[in-house]
Amino acid sequence: MAVIPVNIAGRPYEVRVGTGLVRDIAAQCAGLLRKQGVPIITDENVHAAWGDAVEASLRAAGHIPLWRILPAGEQTKSWDELAASVNWLLEHEVERGDHIIALGGGVIGDLTGFCAAVLKRGCKFIQVPTTLLAQVDSSVGGKTAINTPAGKNLVGAFHQPSLVLADLAVLDTLPRREVLAGYAEVVKYGLIDDADFFTWCENNAAAMLDGEPRFRETAVAHSVAAKARIVAEDEFETTGKRALLNLGHTFGHALEAETGFSSRLLHGEGVALGMVLAARYSARLGLMDSAEAERVATHIAAVGLPASIAALELGCNGETLVRHMLHDKKMDAGTLPFLLMRGIGRTYLDKSVALDDVAAFLDLELARVSA
Numbered sequence: 425m426a427v428i429p430v431n432i433a434g435r436p437y438e439v440r441v442g443t444g445l446v447r448d449i450a451a452q453c454a455g456l457l458r459k460q461g462v463p464i465i466t467d468e469n470v471h472a473a474w475g476d477a478v479e480a481s482l483r484a485a486g487h488i489p490l491w492r493i494l495p496a497g498e499q500t501k502s503w504d505e506l507a508a509s510v511n512w513l514l515e516h517e518v519e520r521g522d523h524i525i526a527l528g529g530g531v532i533g534d535l536t537g538f539c540a541a542v543l544k545r546g547c548k549f550i551q552v553p554t555t556l557l558a559q560v561d562s563s564v565g566g567k568t569a570i571n572t573p574a575g576k577n578l579v580g581a582f583h584q585p586s587l588v589l590a591d592l593a594v595l596d597t598l599p600r601r602e603v604l605a606g607y608a609e610v611v612k613y614g615l616i617d618d619a620d621f622f623t624w625c626e627n628n629a630a631a632m633l634d635g636e637p638r639f640r641e642t643a644v645a646h647s648v649a650a651k652a653r654i655v656a657e658d659e660f661e662t663t664g665k666r667a668l669l670n671l672g673h674t675f676g677h678a679l680e681a682e683t684g685f686s687s688r689l690l691h692g693e694g695v696a697l698g699m700v701l702a703a704r705y706s707a708r709l710g711l712m713d714s715a716e717a718e719r720v721a722t723h724i725a726a727v728g729l730p731a732s733i734a735a736l737e738l739g740c741n742g743e744t745l746v747r748h749m750l751h752d753k754k755m756d757a758g759t760l761p762f763l764l765m766r767g768i769g770r771t772y773l774d775k776s777v778a779l780d781d782v783a784a785f786l787d788l789e790l791a792r793v794s795a
């Protein structure tokens with residue numbers, strides 16, 4: 425097992441990456457759980473695959489699990505589910521010092537973390553991420569949120585977990601499309617500031633995606649360490665450092681909004697497309713060699729992630745996508761800073777991007793005939 429220490433402003437917690445942590449959840453959480461009823465928020469798919477294992481481990485240790493099983497999918501990150509889940513926690517008399525378990529992907533982690541942030545002005549929670557995306561990204565760093573009709577993650581809080589248990593075994597039941605979506609956030613760390621890791625991804629993605637355990641552990645542990653390092657420098661995204669983690673997301677969130685936060689486009693797929701667009705837009709501005717931008721697109725397409733927004737057949741134009749972007753949380757006095765690249769591993773925040781030029785660029789991409 426790899427243990428990655430996270431230390432955010434003197435508030436340390438561990439991210440444990442290994443195999444069998446879910447079956448051993450009671451021991452992993454020893455000393456953190458109350459006896460009378462351990463609140464676990466999950467979704468229907470995760471409960472079907474891993475609910476019995478969690479139940480057995482907790483009961484064997486003398487705990488009584490209390491399950492809240494939500495519908496799977498992005499629509500669960502909503503005001504309605506937030507209100508209902510908080511009321512459920514109140515009915516079960518969860519106290520500030522108690523831990524809630526978030527057992528699931530990023531949807532469950534974001535929603536449960538937000539419940540924990542607002543319940544009694546803040547109680548504790550444990551992230552048990554069950555998707556690759558949640559293991560490498562959403563379970564670490566304390567961003568919690570729900571979506572609103574205006575856009576993605578527009579209501580939320582920064583609230584760090586007490587512990588993260590990333591069990592590689594749970595990825596065995598994850599559908600291939602979801603594994604790929606999570607992989608987009610892995611590649612992101614290479615593109616941000618680690619060109620060697622991008623090369624590692626090019627060389628090992630296929631084996632990692634097929635389930636090679638050594639590569640899976642490397643991908644998860646390396647990603648978590650990268651995220652922990654960045655978040656430790658800028659927990660509340662105020663200096664521009666943490667904003668690097670948003671590479672691909674301004675485009676990606678706009679695409680998610682345009683597709684109605686539906687299963688038509690998963691978050692990780694939107695990020696994959698967004699990173700290709702960020703690379704190509706950087707090349708359009710002369711910041712990055714276009715051959716290097718195409719290296720990004722080639723890798724994204726080679727693993728089986730979407731790399732073409734034309735293929736989405738959105739039926740909208742660039743201006744429509746830019747209008748979604750106006751809800752981006754990075755908006756600052758009417759301008760939208762963009763994550764652009766001076767090369768692979770050389771991402772930076774650019775505050776001089778003209779949105780009408782982005783719209784014109786997107787019009788070309790929406791009509792682009794793939795090679």
Ligand SMILES: NC(=O)c1ccc[n+]([C@@H]2O[C@H](COP(=O)([O-])OP(=O)(O)OC[C@H]3O[C@@H](n4cnc5c(N)ncnc54)[C@H](O)[C@@H]3O)[C@@H](O)[C@H]2O)c1
Nearest residue numbers: 469496497529530531554555557561562567594597598691
């Ligand atoms: N807080 C952050 O820092 C952060 C970072 C990245 C993404 N996110 C958010 O995370 C969300 C996406 O998360 P996600 O990609 O994990 O999606 P998800 O939570 O919707 O899970 C994907 C699908 O896989 C199923 N599933 C999960 N684990 C499984 C398992 N082990 N076996 C079988 N099925 C399983 C789920 O039921 C769901 O259908 C988005 O809302 C995104 O905004 C947040």
Ligand SMILES: O=C(O)C(=O)C[C@@H](O)[C@H](O)[C@H](O)COP(=O)(O)O
Nearest residue numbers: 561565567576577666669670673753
């Ligand atoms: O942790 C961060 O910071 C990130 O930006 C990670 C992203 O992968 C994640 O999707 C995050 O939820 C996006 O944040 P948002 O502030 O753009 O909603």
Ligand SMILES: [Zn+2]
Nearest residue numbers: 609673691695
């Ligand atoms: Zn993301």
